[in-house]
Amino acid sequence: xxxxxxxxxxxxxxxxxxxxxxxxxxxxxxxxxxxxxxxxxxxxxxxxxxxxxxxxxxxxxxxxxxxxxxxxxxxxxxxxxxxxxxxxxxxxxxxxxxxxxxxxxxxxxxxxxxxxxxxxxxxxxxxxxxxxxxxxxxxxxxxxxxxxxxxxxxxxxxxxxxxxxxxxxxxxxxxxxx
Numbered sequence: 703x704x705x706x707x708x709x710x711x712x713x714x715x716x717x718x719x720x721x722x723x724x725x726x727x728x729x730x731x732x733x734x735x736x737x738x739x740x741x742x743x744x745x746x747x748x749x750x751x752x753x754x755x756x757x758x759x760x761x762x763x764x765x766x767x768x769x770x771x772x773x774x775x776x777x778x779x780x781x782x783x784x785x786x787x788x789x790x791x792x793x794x795x796x797x798x799x800x801x802x803x804x805x806x807x808x809x810x811x812x813x814x815x816x817x818x819x820x821x822x823x824x825x826x827x828x829x830x831x832x833x834x835x836x837x838x839x840x841x842x843x844x845x846x847x848x849x850x851x852x853x854x855x856x857x858x859x860x861x862x863x864x865x866x867x868x869x870x871x872x873x874x875x876x877x878x879x880x
Contacts, residue, residue, distance in 0.1 A: 709816030720771040726872035737863045763854040
């Protein structure tokens with residue numbers, strides 16, 4: 703596999719995958735807001751919902767789903783990562799941060815990942831340790847990102863938001879082969 707093909711694959715499995723997942727999350731949150739309005743559920747109640755008392759609330763899951771891609775992507779650009787995933791408190795805040803995060807990620811070309819793929823990325827929960835970016839993406843970043851997205855989805859479903867697996871996975875028709 704050529705270096706360009708490796709870069710494209712790494713980009714598709716990380717940056718592009720996070721973009722698609724954040725776009726899907728945005729659509730799920732639109733459905734959640736509609737459900738809350740229709741059923742007279744205060745947005746704050748839904749955002750404070752959690753699956754178990756010692757787990758993060760929906761808003762915290764959303765903040766992590768925003769923070770993790772920024773923390774990873776900043777290693778592949780010279781532009782500072784936007785400040786998202788910290789202070790969101792409303793659906794509107796989350797939608798604004800999603801828009802910012804998606805734009806930031808879309809600005810990172812595949813070849814930039816190739817240039818920096820062996821860069822050591824500090825482990826966000828233990829700054830004294832790090833891993834090559836490709837290993838970090840496979841072992842820490844993507845599993846953690848999908849964990850928070852999955853829990854956010856589960857909280858929404860647990861609270862009656864009519865979502866399906868298709869909402870989580872998102873549209874695929876444009877790339878499906880018959």
